[in-house]
Amino acid sequence: MKNKSGLILAILLPIQYMGVKIISEYPEFVEDYYSTGIYPVIARIMRTSLGVLPFSLGDLLYTFFIISVIRWIAIRVNTRFKNPRKWIVQIFALTSIIYACFHIFWGFNYYRLPLHKTLKIKNDYNTEELIMLTQTLITKSNEIHFELTANDSLPVPYDFKKGDLLKKTIDGFDHVSKTYPKLTYEGRSLKRSLYSIPLTYMGFNGYLNPLTSEAQVNTQITRYKIPTTASHEIGHQLGFAKENEANFIACLATINHPDLYFRYSGLTFALRYCINELYARDKEQADKLMATVNPGIRENYREVREFWERHQNPFEPIFQFSYNSFLKANNQQSGMKSYSYVVALLVNYYDDVENAF
Incomplete structure (x- = not known):
């Protein structure tokens, strides 16, 4: 130079x-x-x-x-x-x-404009609305869980090759874009990250390379998490930069996926957000609703939690803090912890009669 x-x-x-x-x-x-x-x-x-x-x-x-x-x-x-x-x-x-x-x-x-303005929906909600959506998600999740396992106590097994899960993710956007044109995914570039092991110890499921527009998925994570993770990264590719908005896109793409396994991943992903938010508002009610979730679903949650616990290390908080600071510097004041906005999008989107389950 x-x-x-x-x-x-x-x-x-x-x-x-x-x-x-x-x-x-x-x-x-x-x-x-x-x-x-x-x-x-x-x-x-x-x-x-x-x-x-x-x-x-x-x-x-x-x-x-x-x-x-x-x-x-x-x-x-x-x-x-x-x-x-x-x-x-x-x-x-x-x-x-x-x-x-x-x-x-x-x-x-x-x-860009917040997603709720693009969708022309509200960005607030009350606890009663949250409880209603959580109950619906529990019902739908329990139904699909039992359909996949025929036993309410067993976790859903994902006996897929990881590459097949990535391909199915793309198929899901082909399907959902018929209803939601803004999710049309042209020029596919969804890949396994060469740095999956380092990403695991850094505490990340995947990432988008902004300079090449390649979506990278950490394929060390449990297969159950790959559908929502891959959909999240595609959401970033489609221009939804904020983490909470990409999470909502992941819910939308997987919940509307023709494959039951993807729908299960999406429903339980959305359910986790709602339950977490409800715990922050009304712990007693959250405990009551959590008790109605099939034990097998809780087993899938446990598998994910234990996976990350096995890979905890002294450096992970440093990486998490650095990325959190990066997000806050880029118009995401809540950083990585942005549950309430994801829930607001879910509550108000599915409150619309046309989008109701």
């Missing part, structure tokens, strides 16, 4: 930052011109071109970046950090490039 061009890029960093801050104040503009305008074209091109690769190019780019950073640090240490003006400019110039690419390729979606 030449000194002059590097300096220009470094100077552009604060200008970009201010520009993003200004644009973030106009969600209607972002929605109309980026999220439903420029972004779908960019994302479709990237997914179509990179989706044909049987591996994650984004993961390889991360590997190259990490190695390059280590090499750069080694050189700086070896030269005892001489000529600081030069390497400080290099840092700001590289950050400027990454910052620009992040927002152009995906990041502006953080500033």
